[in-house]
Amino acid sequence: MRVFGSSFGRAGLLAVVITAVGCSSPTAAELELFQADGIEALVGADVVLLTMKFVPEVSMQALYEGRVTADDGGCLRLDTNDRHTVVWPKGYGVESANGGFQIVDDAGAVIGPVGGEFSIPGGEVSSLHDGLGFTEADRALAEAHCPGKFWIMGTD
Numbered sequence: 001m002r003v004f005g006s007s008f009g010r011a012g013l014l015a016v017v018i019t020a021v022g023c024s025s026p027t028a029a030e031l032e033l034f035q036a037d038g039i040e041a042l043v044g045a046d047v048v049l050l051t052m053k054f055v056p057e058v059s060m061q062a063l064y065e066g067r068v069t070a071d072d073g074g075c076l077r078l079d080t081n082d083r084h085t086v087v088w089p090k091g092y093g094v095e096s097a098n099g100g101f102q103i104v105d106d107a108g109a110v111i112g113p114v115g116g117e118f119s120i121p122g123g124e125v126s127s128l129h130d131g132l133g134f135t136e137a138d139r140a141l142a143e144a145h146c147p148g149k150f151w152i153m154g155t156d
Contacts, residue, residue: 047101047114048074048145051088052152054133059154060123068103068118075146076103076114084151085142113118121154 017134046072068086077083091106094114103111103118112118126149128134128142142150 025139046070046074047094049076049092049103050085050089050142050146050150051092052090052133055090055155056133058085059121060152060156061121062123064118064120064122064151066118067116068112068120069115070101073146077146077148077152078120082124082149084149085146086120087128087142087150087152089153089155096145120151122152123154125150125152 064078064080068076069079071077071083075085088103089106089139092111093104094101095104097110097113101114103114104110125132128139128150130136132152134142
């Protein structure tokens, strides 16, 4: 079952939180909506999915190979010492599967299970600055939910 994915048209970032492992799509009453210039955050309890609302003109192509796990706040982070929060491409989403969650791309293809192994092109940034297309309000909202460094997933 597709739980939620980003398909909004404004530039910026979208944070989505899924309410409970193994449950169906959250209802409006289970989510709290936060908004800034180019970011929205739907906040529930278990998984925070940050996705870009635009397709960047260029992308970083370093390669992370390893696990992506949810921290205590639900942020999807690389399983490294720095615990970068992943910022997924536009159109990516989360669906419930086998008592957990999996990441799917914009076509619905499974990228990998939360807690499982991933091969993710991209690069690290210490903040979501305006040079990447993120406003100060976008950065403030993203960092309020998932503070720390970020891994911006590259695209083909």
